[in-house]
Amino acid sequence: xxxxxxxxxxxxxxxxxxxxxxxxxxxxxxxxxxxxxxxxxxxxxxxxxxxxxxxxxxxxxxxxxxxxxxxxxxxxxxxxxxxxxxxxxxxxxxxxxxxxxxxxxxxxxxxxxxxxxxxxxxxxxxxxxxxxxxxxxxxxxxxxxxxxxxxxxxxxxxxxxxxxxxxxxxxxxxxxxxxxxxxxxxxx
Amino acid sequence: xxxxxxxxxxxxxxxxxxxxxxxxxxxxxxxxxxxxxxxxxxxxxxxxxxxxxxxxxxxxxxxxxxxxxxxxxxxxxxxxxxxxxxxxxxxxxxxxxxxxxxxxxxxxxxxxxxxxxxxxxxxxxxxxxxxxxxxxxxxxxxxxxxxxxxxxxxxxxxxxxxxxxxxxxxxxxxxxxxxxxxxxxxxxxxxxxxxxxxxxxxxxxxxxxxxxxxxxxxxxxxxxxxxxxxxxxxxxxxxxxxxxxxxxxxxxxxxxxxxxxxxxxxxxxxxxxxxxxxxxxxxxxxxxxxxxxxxxxxxxxxxxxxxxxxxxxxxxxxxxxxxxxxxxxxxxxxxxx
Numbered sequence: 001x002x003x004x005x006x007x008x009x010x011x012x013x014x015x016x017x018x019x020x021x022x023x024x025x026x027x028x029x030x031x032x033x034x035x036x037x038x039x040x041x042x043x044x045x046x047x048x049x050x051x052x053x054x055x056x057x058x059x060x061x062x063x064x065x066x067x068x069x070x071x072x073x074x075x076x077x078x079x080x081x082x083x084x085x086x087x088x089x090x091x092x093x094x095x096x097x098x099x100x101x102x103x104x105x106x107x108x109x110x111x112x113x114x115x116x117x118x119x120x121x122x123x124x125x126x127x128x129x130x131x132x133x134x135x136x137x138x139x140x141x142x143x144x145x146x147x148x149x150x151x152x153x154x155x156x157x158x159x160x161x162x163x164x165x166x167x168x169x170x171x172x173x174x175x176x177x178x179x180x181x182x183x184x185x186x187x188x
Numbered sequence: 189x190x191x192x193x194x195x196x197x198x199x200x201x202x203x204x205x206x207x208x209x210x211x212x213x214x215x216x217x218x219x220x221x222x223x224x225x226x227x228x229x230x231x232x233x234x235x236x237x238x239x240x241x242x243x244x245x246x247x248x249x250x251x252x253x254x255x256x257x258x259x260x261x262x263x264x265x266x267x268x269x270x271x272x273x274x275x276x277x278x279x280x281x282x283x284x285x286x287x288x289x290x291x292x293x294x295x296x297x298x299x300x301x302x303x304x305x306x307x308x309x310x311x312x313x314x315x316x317x318x319x320x321x322x323x324x325x326x327x328x329x330x331x332x333x334x335x336x337x338x339x340x341x342x343x344x345x346x347x348x349x350x351x352x353x354x355x356x357x358x359x360x361x362x363x364x365x366x367x368x369x370x371x372x373x374x375x376x377x378x379x380x381x382x383x384x385x386x387x388x389x390x391x392x393x394x395x396x397x398x399x400x401x402x403x404x405x406x407x408x409x410x411x412x413x414x415x416x417x418x419x420x421x422x423x424x425x426x427x428x429x430x431x432x433x434x435x436x437x438x439x440x441x442x443x444x445x446x447x448x449x450x451x452x453x454x455x456x457x458x459x460x461x462x463x464x465x466x467x468x469x470x471x472x473x474x475x476x477x478x479x480x481x482x483x484x485x486x487x488x489x490x491x492x493x494x495x496x497x498x499x500x501x502x503x504x505x506x507x508x509x510x511x512x513x514x515x516x517x518x519x520x521x522x523x524x525x
Binding site: 083085086087091092098101102131135 | 205209211212215216219220221223224225226227254484487488
């Protein structure tokens with residue numbers, strides 16, 4: 001978990017203490033491999049497909065997904081990075097700071113955008129991401145890939161590609177990284 | 189960060205956080221639609237008791253790119269002419285529901301006074317000879333963009349240091365980032381004492397130039413001549429101006445800066461102002477992004493005080509923690525926003 005994310009996760013200044021390893025390194029690789037196949041199946045190939053990782057947790061997953069797509073189809077889709085801090089609906093309610101700069105491929109008009117994030121929770125980040133994308137252009141479609149869907153949605157948003165459905169309590173924390181997926185708590 | 193009143197209030201972490209945040213706003217400014225909804229519904233007022241074009245426009249542009257509403261107040265066209273005091277003016281703006289006010293005033297300390305009277309975020313937009321923190325930040329951002337980290341980099345600030353709030357802001361912020369600052373000016377244009385300043389002062393520009401990584405030229409005001417602080421502008425240019433000849437002797441990677449408005453031909457030769465090493469236009473462009481960062485930090489960056497200490501009963505009904513990027517608002521409300 002990035003330092004910055006740790007700083008903004010209540011209790012502020014807490015430390016993430018993992019309790020259970022939900023997926024190991026190989027499980028993560030297999031999930032990415034499966035999602036890559038699903039992306040190709042859904043889009044009948046990779047024509048116009050652009051992967052957009054959400055800063056910062058989605059960035060490396062988007063990269064890994066692009067590698068997998070490349071080795072299956074021998075085409076590497078464009079990969080972008082999007083930070084949604086300025087589009088969040090909780091500005092002023094919690095610390096909101098951008099995690100990194102947005103870098104999108106030059107033109108997303110007409111693209112089949114696949115948003116990629118590590119964890120889908122309330123859905124508010126994805127709502128913000130849809131608003132942000134809209135400021136850059138008009139994609140033909142927007143799909144959503146997440147490594148973990150942990151439930152507790154507050155908005156009518158659902159993922160198209162899921163690495164793992166993981167029922168959680170609200171106060172638990174899911175930590176997704178290349179070595180695996182951990183479930184645990186923030187402890188002060 | 190509640191207000192931005194003085195450059196000296198910012199420690200290294202604050203400055204670096206603001207400059208990093210500026211990167212994101214430079215990206216926003218480069219888009220086809222350079223606008224984000226971050227400060228929708230907030231109002232930013234500029235309260236200028238002194239003439240200024242670029243600073244006011246820069247703040248207003250910054251606020252608009254963040255989707256804030258802007259109100260503009262200038263002394264020349266307002267009730268100040270009818271004798272309204274600074275305090276009453278500030279209270280009036282507060283009563284109108286302004287969230288942040290940018291204050292420029294010819295008296296040093298005016299923004300501090302305003303901050304003590306009203307419950308509104310206050311940004312110092314330049315006060316007397318005291319400070320101009322957003323100028324210091326934008327100069328630091330521009331320099332960092334050209335030179336990389338500023339630790340150990342040598343910056344000469346040349347010209348009317350005595351009357352310059354830009355010089356004071358630059359000294360504070362650049363040295364906070366580890367730069368070594370030398371002030372270069374005729375004795376009459378240096379403050380009576382620079383004791384306590386983290387900078388050295390010299391009179392001979394040519395002795396300093398071979399060692400510098402950046403030169404900040406200050407505006408030479410014509411009034412200084414009538415005050416007999418310099419014998420003539422020509423004499424000033426010959427000894428302290430960045431002339432074509434001096435520029436030729438500087439390395440290719442030395443950066444020339446000027447806060448504007450420039451007197452071409454006085455503190456900087458016209459050709460030198462258009463030299464590729466001059467970043468004067470970049471300074472203006474970066475100024476908007478830096479001010480977006482400041483307004484965002486003041487109005488949105490922090491949110492309420494951490495609530496974890498307040499909420500302590502029962503683990504299950506508090507939204508203590510969440511995943512990496514999508515957590516509900518951390519209050520004892522089950523995460524409703």
